[in-house]
Amino acid sequence: MSHPANDDFRPTARWENLRLRAGLLRRLREFFDRHGFLEVETPILSADTVVDRHLDPFSTEIPRGPGEPLLRLWLQTSPEFAMKRLLAAGGRAIYQVARVFRLDEQGPLHNPEFTMVEWYRVGDGLDEGMQLTSDLCDALLRRGPAERLSYRAAFQEHVGIDPHTADSAVLISAIERCGIVPPASLSNQDRDGWLDLLLTERVRPHLGQKRPVILYDYPATQAALARVRPDEPPVAERFELFISGIELANGYHELLDPAELRRRNVQANAQRQADGKSPLPEQSRLLAAMQFGLPAAVGVSLGFDRLVMLAAGARSVSEVLAFPFDRA
Amino acid sequence: MASYNTSQFRKGLKVQLDGDPYLMIECNFVKPGKGQALYKCKLRNLVRNTVLDRTYKSGDSIEAADIEEIAAQYLYHQGDHFVFMDNQSYEQYELGQEQVDDGWRYLKEGTVCSMLLFDGKPIGVTPPNHVVLKVEYCEPGARGNTATNVSKPCKVETGAEFDCPAFVNMGDLIKIDTRTGQYIERVKE
Numbered sequence: 001m002s003h004p005a006n007d008d009f010r011p012t013a014r015w016e017n018l019r020l021r022a023g024l025l026r027r028l029r030e031f032f033d034r035h036g037f038l039e040v041e042t043p044i045l046s047a048d049t050v051v052d053r054h055l056d057p058f059s060t061e062i063p064r065g066p067g068e069p070l071l072r073l074w075l076q077t078s079p080e081f082a083m084k085r086l087l088a089a090g091g092r093a094i095y096q097v098a099r100v101f102r103l104d105e106q107g108p109l110h111n112p113e114f115t116m117v118e119w120y121r122v123g124d125g126l127d128e129g130m131q132l133t134s135d136l137c138d139a140l141l142r143r144g145p146a147e148r149l150s151y152r153a154a155f156q157e158h159v160g161i162d163p164h165t166a167d168s169a170v171l172i173s174a175i176e177r178c179g180i181v182p183p184a185s186l187s188n189q190d191r192d193g194w195l196d197l198l199l200t201e202r203v204r205p206h207l208g209q210k211r212p213v214i215l216y217d218y219p220a221t222q223a224a225l226a227r228v229r230p231d232e233p234p235v236a237e238r239f240e241l242f243i244s245g246i247e248l249a250n251g252y253h254e255l256l257d258p259a260e261l262r263r264r265n266v267q268a269n270a271q272r273q274a275d276g277k278s279p280l281p282e283q284s285r286l287l288a289a290m291q292f293g294l295p296a297a298v299g300v301s302l303g304f305d306r307l308v309m310l311a312a313g314a315r316s317v318s319e320v321l322a323f324p325f326d327r328a
Numbered sequence: 329m330a331s332y333n334t335s336q337f338r339k340g341l342k343v344q345l346d347g348d349p350y351l352m353i354e355c356n357f358v359k360p361g362k363g364q365a366l367y368k369c370k371l372r373n374l375v376r377n378t379v380l381d382r383t384y385k386s387g388d389s390i391e392a393a394d395i396e397e398i399a400a401q402y403l404y405h406q407g408d409h410f411v412f413m414d415n416q417s418y419e420q421y422e423l424g425q426e427q428v429d430d431g432w433r434y435l436k437e438g439t440v441c442s443m444l445l446f447d448g449k450p451i452g453v454t455p456p457n458h459v460v461l462k463v464e465y466c467e468p469g470a471r472g473n474t475a476t477n478v479s480k481p482c483k484v485e486t487g488a489e490f491d492c493p494a495f496v497n498m499g500d501l502i503k504i505d506t507r508t509g510q511y512i513e514r515v516k517e
Contacts, residue, residue: 054363054365054386104334104335104365104386105359106357107356107357107359108356108357109357110357110359181381181383182383183366183383183384183385184388185385185387192363192364193364193385196360196363196366197364197366197383199363200358200363200366204360222362222363224362240361247360250361250362275387276387277387303361
């Protein structure tokens with residue numbers, strides 16, 4: 001047998017990890033089946049896309065006919081829009097194992113194409129949503145039920161500041177105190193940018209080291225598609241589950257108000273343009289579904305590759321992917 | 329001047345910061361699911377060899393450094409300067425003591441080294457992994473003692489001193505590993 005000079009036809013995952021992956025997928029489906037969820041499939045390529053300041057979708061253009069403009073379609077960054085349309089049309093408890101795509105996201109914990117498990121259950125509040133997420137991870141990883149920690153308590157514990165009231169100057173000095181050289185381009189006014197930097201550098205590494213941790217009640221400015229609870233200060237009804245410092249799942253008590261979604265889309269596009277990125281389409285069939293009426297629900301997405309990685313004790317998602325992006 | 333933006337960042341990139349050339353020796357992508365993407369990089373200064381930690385956010389860019397690696401032959405030294413010649417263009421380059429660093433210990437006339445040029449100017453030179461040098465002075469060798477575990481100092485033709493086994497004599501040729509400064513073996517011409 002000849003030995004090709006280029007070895008990159010080979011998978012980066014060992015068979016042992018591919019078998020583990022298949023086993024986890026089977027158990028995940030059993031879990032949702034047991035809890036009365038219906039598995040659904042929705043288009044990967046869509047006319048609509050999530051408008052988020054920090055998410056960049058892949059897109060493609062399709063010719064429609066002579067003299068007609070090209071039709072631009074987007075590879076989904078999550079199956080969120082389509083699954084909510086199913087909720088508006090009567091879905092009660094649905095889940096999907098979806099391939100999703102995010103431009104430029106590549107590293108030990110990222111691959112531009114990855115597998116996301118996303119589920120919705122009508123009638124759940126934040127508490128039930130966190131419970132189900134904890135149960136699923138415990139069923140698959142056996143690391144015990146998740147401990148709950150508010151975003152505020154986590155920052156108070158690991159940074160010594162209140163993330164909801166501290167101004168940019170306080171956040172910046174907290175960064176400087178721990179010897180981190182911040183990106184020169186990070187604007188003093190970009191409060192969320194400084195919070196993200198602190199979360200990444202100071203908080204996240206501590207989360208879920210002994211047992212899984214669910215961080216909840218995010219700053220209202222980081223609500224994405226979660227509803228905001230009018231506390232003092234208001235917080236986003238959003239949570240994330242961490243294991244061994246790795247962000248594994250993200251959940252929302254879903255925003256139902258189409259006017260508010262429109263407002264957030266406009267704001268996200270303004271920020272994108274300030275960041276030098278092109279705006280994304282603000283109109284979508286999700287808006288139509290929300291106008292028709294979306295039932296109250298919690299929706300959660302989970303990074304399946306990271307879940308397999310944690311189960312395998314791997315250090316990089318490439319160890320659990322047959323062919324990562326640079327071998328795709 | 330060309331520059332690299334964050335989506336092109338990778339290990340091995342040669343860039344410049346504040347006029348100094350750097351090699352990107354590590355680049356880690358970190359991103360909260362709903363937040364700012366960050367690139368945590370380690371950069372080695374190619375002149376001073378110091379390492380810098382820098383964090384960039386997506387969309388940032390760093391100026392590319394014009395770095396070239398050439399094969400250069402050592403010719404001679406004059407005062408504090410070491411003179412090399414590009415084997416292809418025959419262009420001559422002078423390097424100071426601090427740029428040659430420990431390398432002088434291995435430099436004899438005709439040695440072909442790898443030289444880094446930044447904007448056409450030499451910033452460092454690396455001798456080949458193994459060099460053969462002539463012993464100019466050492467205590468006489470104990471006849472018949474071929475044990476390699478007893479060592480003694482010897483002075484070679486470059487003026488540097490190395491440890492060598494007791495059986496080595498003046499006039500012998502010895503092979504040295506330039507990465508460790510260790511004696512490897514005695515060689516014939």
